[in-house]
Amino acid sequence: MVKLFKLTSLEEAKKVIYSHWQVEPEKVETELTGALNRVLAEEIIAQTDIPALDRATVDGFAVRASSTFGASEAMPAYLKVVGQVTMGETSNLEVGPGEAVYIPTGGMLPEQADAVVMVEYSEELASSEIAVTRPVSPGENVIKAGEDIKAGTVIFKQGHRLRPQDLGMLASQGILKVKVYNPYKVGIISTGNELVNPAEVPAPGQIRDINSYTLYGLVQQSGAWPILYGIVPDDFDFLQQAVKKALEENDLVLLSGGSSVGTRDYTVKVFESLGKSGLLLHGIPVKPGKPTVVAAAEGKLLFGLPGHPVSAMVVYRILVHPLLYDHAYRDSFEAGVQAKLARNLASTAGREDHIRVKLVERNGELWAEPVLGKSGLIRTLVEAHGEIVIPEGREGLAAGEPVKVKMF
Amino acid sequence: MVKLFKLTSLEEAKKVIYSHWQVEPEKVETELTGALNRVLAEEIIAQTDIPALDRATVDGFAVRASSTFGASEAMPAYLKVVGQVTMGETSNLEVGPGEAVYIPTGGMLPEQADAVVMVEYSEELASSEIAVTRPVSPGENVIKAGEDIKAGTVIFKQGHRLRPQDLGMLASQGILKVKVYNPYKVGIISTGNELVNPAEVPAPGQIRDINSYTLYGLVQQSGAWPILYGIVPDDFDFLQQAVKKALEENDLVLLSGGSSVGTRDYTVKVFESLGKSGLLLHGIPVKPGKPTVVAAAEGKLLFGLPGHPVSAMVVYRILVHPLLYDHAYRDSFEAGVQAKLARNLASTAGREDHIRVKLVERNGELWAEPVLGKSGLIRTLVEAHGEIVIPEGREGLAAGEPVKVKMF
Numbered sequence: 017m018v019k020l021f022k023l024t025s026l027e028e029a030k031k032v033i034y035s036h037w038q039v040e041p042e043k044v045e046t047e048l049t050g051a052l053n054r055v056l057a058e059e060i061i062a063q064t065d066i067p068a069l070d071r072a073t074v075d076g077f078a079v080r081a082s083s084t085f086g087a088s089e090a091m092p093a094y095l096k097v098v099g100q101v102t103m104g105e106t107s108n109l110e111v112g113p114g115e116a117v118y119i120p121t122g123g124m125l126p127e128q129a130d131a132v133v134m135v136e137y138s139e140e141l142a143s144s145e146i147a148v149t150r151p152v153s154p155g156e157n158v159i160k161a162g163e164d165i166k167a168g169t170v171i172f173k174q175g176h177r178l179r180p181q182d183l184g185m186l187a188s189q190g191i192l193k194v195k196v197y198n199p200y201k202v203g204i205i206s207t208g209n210e211l212v213n214p215a216e217v218p219a220p221g222q223i224r225d226i227n228s229y230t231l232y233g234l235v236q237q238s239g240a241w242p243i244l245y246g247i248v249p250d251d252f253d254f255l256q257q258a259v260k261k262a263l264e265e266n267d268l269v270l271l272s273g274g275s276s277v278g279t280r281d282y283t284v285k286v287f288e289s290l291g292k293s294g295l296l297l298h299g300i301p302v303k304p305g306k307p308t309v310v311a312a313a314e315g316k317l318l319f320g321l322p323g324h325p326v327s328a329m330v331v332y333r334i335l336v337h338p339l340l341y342d343h344a345y346r347d348s349f350e351a352g353v354q355a356k357l358a359r360n361l362a363s364t365a366g367r368e369d370h371i372r373v374k375l376v377e378r379n380g381e382l383w384a385e386p387v388l389g390k391s392g393l394i395r396t397l398v399e400a401h402g403e404i405v406i407p408e409g410r411e412g413l414a415a416g417e418p419v420k421v422k423m424f
Numbered sequence: 425m426v427k428l429f430k431l432t433s434l435e436e437a438k439k440v441i442y443s444h445w446q447v448e449p450e451k452v453e454t455e456l457t458g459a460l461n462r463v464l465a466e467e468i469i470a471q472t473d474i475p476a477l478d479r480a481t482v483d484g485f486a487v488r489a490s491s492t493f494g495a496s497e498a499m500p501a502y503l504k505v506v507g508q509v510t511m512g513e514t515s516n517l518e519v520g521p522g523e524a525v526y527i528p529t530g531g532m533l534p535e536q537a538d539a540v541v542m543v544e545y546s547e548e549l550a551s552s553e554i555a556v557t558r559p560v561s562p563g564e565n566v567i568k569a570g571e572d573i574k575a576g577t578v579i580f581k582q583g584h585r586l587r588p589q590d591l592g593m594l595a596s597q598g599i600l601k602v603k604v605y606n607p608y609k610v611g612i613i614s615t616g617n618e619l620v621n622p623a624e625v626p627a628p629g630q631i632r633d634i635n636s637y638t639l640y641g642l643v644q645q646s647g648a649w650p651i652l653y654g655i656v657p658d659d660f661d662f663l664q665q666a667v668k669k670a671l672e673e674n675d676l677v678l679l680s681g682g683s684s685v686g687t688r689d690y691t692v693k694v695f696e697s698l699g700k701s702g703l704l705l706h707g708i709p710v711k712p713g714k715p716t717v718v719a720a721a722e723g724k725l726l727f728g729l730p731g732h733p734v735s736a737m738v739v740y741r742i743l744v745h746p747l748l749y750d751h752a753y754r755d756s757f758e759a760g761v762q763a764k765l766a767r768n769l770a771s772t773a774g775r776e777d778h779i780r781v782k783l784v785e786r787n788g789e790l791w792a793e794p795v796l797g798k799s800g801l802i803r804t805l806v807e808a809h810g811e812i813v814i815p816e817g818r819e820g821l822a823a824g825e826p827v828k829v830k831m832f
Binding site: 250 | 510512531590591593594638801831
């Protein structure tokens with residue numbers, strides 16, 4: 017069990033959080049045209065061989081490979097053209113020794129043919145004869161029946177998120193409906209007595225609720241369904257009631273706000289009050305994002321994100337996005353833009369530093385320029401193209417070092 | 425004018441295509457909750473200063489910085505606490521020399537205070553007094569009014585695609601509705617006598633239409649609206665009629681299929697028949713993807729993509745996605761996963777080679793393993809995590825070279 021009220025390592029934090037994430041969303045059936053980015057709730061097994069029959073991969077002449085052995089520019093093999101394959105039609109042609117049949121790309125190979133001579137290596141002579149100037153080996157320029165997909169093989173595992181080419185693969189199998197999981201439902205609550213609905217004009221000392229909308233977009237980007245619960249005042253009872261309702265109606269709840277000590281205290285107390293599991297951790301070694309609180313209740317998760325928009329987004333991307341999008345924490349495949357760091361950056365060892373950067377091209381090279389400004393500034397998020405991470409073990413990065421910019 | 429029927433350089437091809445792309449989609453108004461990934465059809469100008477008033481960025485004490493000058497552990501500055509700022513309420517407090525006011529993070533600074541002492545560098549003494557052990561300079565731990573955003577500045581330019589944090593920025597300004605462009609409409613046609621609707625069982629020599637569904641997903645991923653027009657037989661009149669209809673109803677049309685010479689001829693003839701502009705180019709120096717045809721008609725574009733699913737996807741990603749997603753060709757910021765190439769790869773100089781790869785972790789390093797197989801195999805697209813590109817100028821890549829994997 018993780019020690020509470022202590023900054024745990026990020027890896028440890030992820031393990032604890034993941035072990036409490038036990039929601040399986042509803043399964044629904046969807047058409048292929050609605051299946052992009054959805055997660056398969058079933059295993060998909062190939063129904064038929066693809067291709068069903070041997071097919072040509074080039075335009076040319078279907079032959080017995082043996083008819084072309086030894087052919088060269090100087091000593092072509094002369095073959096008799098005995099017919100042509102028409103696309104989309106069954107071919108009843110047979111190709112004997114010394115014979116050839118014209119075949120277009122994708123055409124079905126006639127009986128006894130085992131290779132295709134590319135049209136570029138043949139010359140049409142008079143009287144249905146061609147000269148072949150290069151030998152082909154058996155199987156050359158042919159996709160064999162079942163070479164692409166064998167009936168009975170597993171094409172996709174349950175849990176696979178469908179990409180465009182996966183839709184094509186399903187179509188090739190005649191599978192036009194698939195069972196997918198419904199997106200996770202994510203409740204979003206903002207807390208803070210100073211917050212007002214963006215539709216209102218803030219009085220002095222008040223500010224508009226920013227995080228509800230940033231988180232709304234982030235949750236959509238993670239392939240989940242966001243639901244806004246609005247602004248809840250800093251009060252134990254109100255907060256507890258709102259969190260309970262949101263937990264009932266969702267798989268995961270994001271509570272943001274409360275950067276001041278007082279509000280954070282309420283959040284922690286409410287999270288502790290959730291019964292079994294309750295508070296999992298309080299504080300993570302990430303800058304910005306230290307005052308993060310995570311709790312669990314019956315397999316659902318509750319994240320208390322920092323109130324600063326920048327910090328809330330950093331923590332969301334580290335802890336929440338992977339759970340919603342990948343259903344797990346793994347980051348080795350995370351894509352980024354390679355650039356050189358434009359200036360020295362200091363950092364404290366023992367915590368992960370997330371720095372917002374702008375990408376600038378200079379003399380054909382891409383440079384990552386830190387966007388300066390206090391972490392409370394939303395402008396820095398808007399000006400930045402992405403972020404770079406200084407890992408826990410490093411005390412800084414030097415100007416000119418290669419960095420990976422995770423775009424956002 | 426580009427020379428037709430000749431492999432042009434990819435850069436030249438992009439210039440010609442882009443100069444003929446003159447569609448401006450309809451403008452519509454949308455709520456913030458529907459604005460993610462939409463493209464702004466208007467410039468957004470800040471309405472109000474953010475923050476509206478000076479605010480604390482930490483929990484602590486609002487002071488006049490001058491009251492703390494010279495303070496140290498050995499010689500603290502002793503300040504009188506004259507009140508506290510409550511979140512969300514207007515403060516009428518004034519802070520005189522030698523005075524302090526408790527303030528939570530985000531709290532509005534009282535009159536005459538110009539800095540905040542972090543609670544960590546203060547010690548509460550009896551009788552409303554604190555000892556400050558570090559000096560603060562004016563503006564320290566404070567966001568000044570308008571420091572984040574000044575009223576009147578341009579926040580977003582027209583044409584900006586809205587990210588999650590941008591929604592937060594708009595909320596901060598009380599902007600809950602924005603004018604955005606409707607997504608581009610993209611018509612998708614498959615052609616080939618051998619193709620059948622995936623719902624049907626193919627007869628020998630026939631195959632199911634794969635590309636319609638792969639392209640459907642790709643177009644969705646590009647933020648555009650796909651419309652399927654089904655399968656059209658290889659026949660000039662049918663094809664011309666289908667293309668004309670799709671062009672009328674869409675901003676851009678994708679025609680795929682026809683890898684055989686005969687079909688390609690029909691596509692070219694139909695494209696030529698479109699009148700003004702007509703055929704722009706025939707063939708691009710990309711493997712796989714050479715038999716690509718592009719035409720223009722009244723500012724709209726028509727792409728004849730190769731029939732092989734792999735080639736169709738490669739060409740889509742190079743020529744079509746940037747137009748739909750970025751409204752332009754630019755790729756310097758394109759994100760990828762850094763890996764090492766697992767084996768030597770040969771290539772022909774003068775053409776861009778796109779190789780599908782699988783990412784594999786070995787001894788803590790990420791390796792890109794080429795997914796072998798003829799380009800007609802859809803399995804290679806499904807097995808691959810992404811692709812690497814061997815540029816036009818290179819004759820190959822060596823095992824162990826660093827490569828950028830563009831995920832798909």
